[in-house]
Amino acid sequence: MAKLRSVRLADTDDLRARVHFCEDTGQIWLHEHRMLLVHAEAQASLRKELIDSLGMDRARGLLTRMGYASGVRDAELARTRAQSASDVEAFMTGPQLHTLEGIVRVTPIRLELDRVKGKFYGEFLWENSWEGQSHRRYFGIHAEPVCWTQIGYACGYTSAFMGRPILYKEVECSGAGHDNCRIVGKPVEEWEDASDMRFLNPESIADQLFDLQTQVVQLRSSIGEKEKLPVDMIGNSPGFRTAYELLRQAAGNRISVLLLGETGVGKELFARTLHDMGPRRARPFVAVNCAAIPHELVESELFGVEKGAYTGALVSRPGRFERADGGTLFLDEIGDLPLSAQSKLLRVLQDGELERLGDQKTRKTDVRLIAAANRDLRQLVKEGKFRSDLYYRLNAYQIDIPPLRERKEDISFLAKRFLEKFSAIHGKRLRGFTDKAKRALLTYGWPGNIRELQNMVERGVILAQSGTRIEVDQLFSSCADNRAREFGLNVNGELAMERWDAGQALCESVFNGVMTLDQLEAMLVETAVNKAHGNLSSAARMLGLTRPQLAYRLKSLHESELREES
Numbered sequence: 001m002a003k004l005r006s007v008r009l010a011d012t013d014d015l016r017a018r019v020h021f022c023e024d025t026g027q028i029w030l031h032e033h034r035m036l037l038v039h040a041e042a043q044a045s046l047r048k049e050l051i052d053s054l055g056m057d058r059a060r061g062l063l064t065r066m067g068y069a070s071g072v073r074d075a076e077l078a079r080t081r082a083q084s085a086s087d088v089e090a091f092m093t094g095p096q097l098h099t100l101e102g103i104v105r106v107t108p109i110r111l112e113l114d115r116v117k118g119k120f121y122g123e124f125l126w127e128n129s130w131e132g133q134s135h136r137r138y139f140g141i142h143a144e145p146v147c148w149t150q151i152g153y154a155c156g157y158t159s160a161f162m163g164r165p166i167l168y169k170e171v172e173c174s175g176a177g178h179d180n181c182r183i184v185g186k187p188v189e190e191w192e193d194a195s196d197m198r199f200l201n202p203e204s205i206a207d208q209l210f211d212l213q214t215q216v217v218q219l220r221s222s223i224g225e226k227e228k229l230p231v232d233m234i235g236n237s238p239g240f241r242t243a244y245e246l247l248r249q250a251a252g253n254r255i256s257v258l259l260l261g262e263t264g265v266g267k268e269l270f271a272r273t274l275h276d277m278g279p280r281r282a283r284p285f286v287a288v289n290c291a292a293i294p295h296e297l298v299e300s301e302l303f304g305v306e307k308g309a310y311t312g313a314l315v316s317r318p319g320r321f322e323r324a325d326g327g328t329l330f331l332d333e334i335g336d337l338p339l340s341a342q343s344k345l346l347r348v349l350q351d352g353e354l355e356r357l358g359d360q361k362t363r364k365t366d367v368r369l370i371a372a373a374n375r376d377l378r379q380l381v382k383e384g385k386f387r388s389d390l391y392y393r394l395n396a397y398q399i400d401i402p403p404l405r406e407r408k409e410d411i412s413f414l415a416k417r418f419l420e421k422f423s424a425i426h427g428k429r430l431r432g433f434t435d436k437a438k439r440a441l442l443t444y445g446w447p448g449n450i451r452e453l454q455n456m457v458e459r460g461v462i463l464a465q466s467g468t469r470i471e472v473d474q475l476f477s478s479c480a481d482n483r484a485r486e487f488g489l490n491v492n493g494e495l496a497m498e499r500w501d502a503g504q505a506l507c508e509s510v511f512n513g514v515m516t517l518d519q520l521e522a523m524l525v526e527t528a529v530n531k532a533h534g535n536l537s538s539a540a541r542m543l544g545l546t547r548p549q550l551a552y553r554l555k556s557l558h559e560s561e562l563r564e565e566s
């Protein structure tokens with residue numbers, strides 16, 4: 001292994017000769033890189049401001065990576081020198097440039113390297129460290145070494161020169177009270193504690209802000225639910241607006257309201273909104289689904305029961321009417337109410353009085369009734385299954401809630417609101433729906449109405465990768481596919497075949513030796529990075545990788561390129 005025996009910093013003349021001041025163009029060149037001659041004091045105050053606004057840790061990361069980037073550039077120059085000099089001499093370019101650039105005076109203490117075998121050990125003395133001095137001036141003596149940009153430079157320079165990750169640490173630092181700084185560098189895996197490597201991974205502050213924003217949305221939706229209209233009580237279609245206007249007008253008084261609509265159109269939501277908009281909003285809202293209670297229990301559920309009224313009535317308890325006293329009672333699927341219960345209900349509506357089962361006492365009750373049905377109640381009246389007097393009493397104020405297929409102009413808007421809601425709940429960042437998915441949402445018939453749309457969007461949010469758009473097959477489950485096809489869509493078949501064919505072609509090119517698996521991977525990674533305009537976080541999302549996983553892949557691809565070159 002090549003060793004540096006004598007300390008030498010001579011022969012920098014050719015380096016100096018590569019510095020060109022072009023007054024004509026206002027540029028300074030070092031080899032082929034544009035350089036800046038900046039005021040150390042201005043740089044120091046920028047460094048201070050970074051620390052003040054981002055905190056020590058985050059500023060350290062930024063500065064380390066900044067140094068790393070400049071080290072990598074200087075290594076390019078060193079590699080051109082390596083063609084005409086020994087490895088050690090070529091390597092010394094970096095320390096010489098670091099000195100020439102006015103950052104720190106570098107003297108090697110021990111340097112052993114073998115580029116072919118990838119062996120490296122380096123120990124250097126740093127005198128007049130610009131960073132150590134400026135840190136000390138602004139922040140006093142620090143408990144730990146502080147020459148972050150410079151350490152980043154050493155890591156970037158040596159890693160690029162060696163073609164493998166080399167980590168440096170400061171074992172002494174002028175910013176931490178020593179006379180000078182001293183640094184040691186060796187391959188990452190030879191360090192027992194290589195946790196400093198984390199400073200080389202950029203953390204996207206934009207991503208963190210996005211996460212915080214998502215949290216805010218989440219918190220707001222849990223805090224503000226009662227004050228704001230629910231997501232699905234919004235729409236612009238004529239049908240919805242008519243229904244909503246009727247609802248608003250009924251809110252101020254206590255007239256009984258009948259809500260009519262297909263399953264899933266949001267009848268309970270309408271009922272709750274009506275309650276919340278009116279003067280009873282601070283009183284109870286009690287919802288009962290008449291179809292869900294066995295007929296023999298409906299009366300005791302609604303009107304209450306006295307102890308001993310029937311076998312099994314061991315204690316007296318109030319019914320839903322009494323519990324809703326002063327507030328609103330919502331009776332869903334009222335068409336399922338047995339006839340005997342219907343007459344009791346009529347009496348409560350007429351006189352505001354009720355008796356518990358097995359009780360002689362008459363109780364006064366003050367309840368606003370909202371009923372809902374998805375059947376043709378009039379038909380039930382004709383068949384003698386629903387009392388006509390109760391029907392006429394209820395339909396005095398009837399609101400028809402339109403099915404979603406008649407609210408086309410609301411679909412995109414509702415889908416978007418559900419997307420926001422479920423993205424917040426599931427902690428996903430999605431970019432919306434693909435064009436094909438949007439078209440499917442508009443063409444589909446929505447037999448399950450808003451409830452179906454809501455479930456479908458939630459399914460899409462769960463299945464889609466963060467950073468992507470929801471695709472049509474992530475929305476429609478296989479049983480809905482058939483329904484979607486009825487609306488002229490070929491949801492899965494066509495897409496699946498396209499994918500399969502494309503995949504087959506790729507496999508063939510690997511089998512035929514047209515390209516290697518590594519090249520395929522490199523191509524994928526490169527394409528993703530290009531598509532994401534160099535934003536690694538979004539490139540990683542496109543590939544379904546985490547950012548560190550992508551960074552690792554990029555690094556190993558870069559390293560194998562370096563190895564091929566040398």
Ligand SMILES: [Zn+2]
Nearest residue numbers: 132147173181
């Ligand atoms: Zn230092």
